Amino acid sequence: MTNPVVPFSEPPYLAGLPSPYYKETHLKWQKACRKFVQENLLENALEWDTAETLPEHVFETFAKAGMLIPSLPAPLPVEWLKRLGIHELLDVLKVEDFDYIHTMIYCDEMARSGLAGPSGSLTTGISFGVPPILKFGNKQLQERYLPGLLTGKKRICIAITEPGAGSDVANITTTATKTPDGKHYIVNGTKKWITNGIWSDYSTMAVRTGGPGPTGLSLLVVPLKGYPGVNMRRLKVGGQVSAGTTFIELDDVKVPVENLVGQEGMGMRYIMTNFNHERLTIAIGATRQSRVALAAAMEYVMKREAFGKALVEQPVVRHRLAKCGAQLESQWAWVEQFVYQMTQMTKAEADVELGGLTAMLKAQAGIVLDECSRCAVLLFGGNGYTKSGQGELIERIYREAPGIRIPGGSEDVMLDLGVRQLIKNFRNKTKAMERPAGSSKM
Template sequence: MGGLPFTEGHEIFRKTVRDFAEKELFPHQKEWEKGKSFPREIFGRAAELGLFGVVYPEELGGSGGDYWYKVVACEEMIRARMAGMVMDLFAHSDIATPVINEIGNEAQKKEFLVPAIKGEKIGALGITEPGAGSDVANISTTAKKEGSDYVINGAKTFITNGTRADFITLAVRTGDKGYQGISLILFPTDTKGFTAMPIKDKLGNHSSDTAELHFENCRIPARYLLGDENAGFIYIMQNFQGERLVGALMANASAQLTVEDAMAYARQREAFGRPLIKLQVWRHRFADLLSQIEASKCLTYHAVDLFNRKEECVAEVSMAKLISCDLANRIAYDCLQIHGGYGYTEEYDVARYSRDVRLLTIGGGASEIMKEIIAKRFGM
């Protein structure tokens, strides 16, 4: 691709999002991280600023912007320094709802997508199960047709927004075993027989609402089927591309911020009679990290460019997620190391970052799955 397509409109939006992250969200970091939650009202405020509708059509209440507006949102929201909270917001706007826009009918969009863009309803994506994570084709939650209804039984786990979601874009088995028997259903969480239990004891992403979901004879109208029955696996794979791009963009931006924090620390922290940053070992380490971030950003922007133009980009998106998320974890290690013992305390943000970033190589498709996808795309 040529020069970056950020216009004046993108930069105005960038300032709006940065101010929101730094002035309205970050001041509550300690409280919300310790409390392992944040107010529901934040969804409404994010909607007011256009975060949820930035790439959705105007007729649905969105702004109709290109995907570079989403890039801006991802790069600036990390300045809230609460990966869990940010993950919840993007899980709502970029994981649970895009597939409704792509394959939902007008009634489904009106009932679920429009209020989601307004921040009036919160969405979650329900795929992962206690016995099926990366192996999406083997999910066991069932939806059996009974007259004009589906009756759902089963369980999901590690579901972002799980306890506060108003609806779940839910992967269920409507057919035989394997990928050809999976469907997507829009599931209202006020349905009788549904329960959600919070998962509180996590390594990181403390401010995120993560839950285990249970479905016991939950009866919903068949009109909530998304797209065609037994075609859900393909829809899920297509939906993953946006989720993985968001992951890559946030990995790069948070890595950049963490390196900048570490460089600032190294300028003021002295050892052996001079600032750490004057030691060649650390100057060279920072030079390596900055170069690797820039390379990862270029790869990710290339994938964004293809995605924005609706061109084939599965391999490129998988590469971007693989490289950026692995790199972010290496940067967490190096940047904590330069802080020494202080990095092992909560005094500096690198401790939180090191916990939170570990999820990036697991969620949205593990790094090992990214390698399998890339290998298959190149005929291996």
């Protein structure tokens, strides 16, 4: 018999229910991951988020323990990690055994504070800024940047969004023009809402090297912190402030042509494949945030009394909890199924078959978080509307919901993209099954 857990406070597999997805390696990883994250992040997460910045030693602790590495897409870059002396994670998991279920567990545990800012301040840069270099960068680019980035000695961010181009990536206006001698790009433009930017030594940046539209885009590793022509300032946003949202101005920034990621004109393709990992990890973290909010509400209504009895004795209260609980557990079941599918497919297959569904999964995670956090605020009453006291965390989670529904591809764009991709896949498969004209072959 397992110890009782507050309803909705843990995924079913951690609440004692059977699951087909988790092997012994996953369960060992979950225990080790929880212990490390609890001790080094969660115990002070709310305090640090209130201060709007994590102390530098937190990043250093995670980097030294190799606990930034699990934010990368699975499978991990095993050859690189072993070259750098990283063979195991937390002494329980060989880097070559790491799969997307381990990723899911890591993202879920990192979000157990209920806040996206503290974990995002540590992982967003390596999670989204490094993969394009790993996947598309040539040998010299990787040799120059990966050793420092994978060990946490240097920091990076992904810099795509601009004041006039967010989900509409093809509308990016930041230019990278080659010098007459062909040795450098001169970068001019602005980037906005760049998570981790203020602390980053480099950025994997979307720039326009060609004409208008998606075929004119490229990716470039652009130095940031202290680099000539780069000016950065932090932006105060509604939530996740501790993640270091940044406005970047680029004025004649001189970047060696060797910093090009892959080929000129392929930037849009690189960006879109990178988005899948970003959206999946956002969805996992947001689902845990929903869980934290709803479980806190459940605990509160079981002890809070009104009209002579506990709030949970009121049918209307149970109805609110039931509706949100059904959404939450349905969302988690989709996350688990989705991640399992990732472990059974090649990257190329997953990009095609799951690309649109990833967008929908991310959008749905934001919708569920909005519902669960709103429910928690209402059930906490005045305490849920107060920035201190027993409802402080709930008030903050509710403010973070838009930070899930907008970044990484805004909700309406994601829902539309998902359906368009499903239709495209269906039509392509249908066309492939058609008989050639004049052929008797099926």
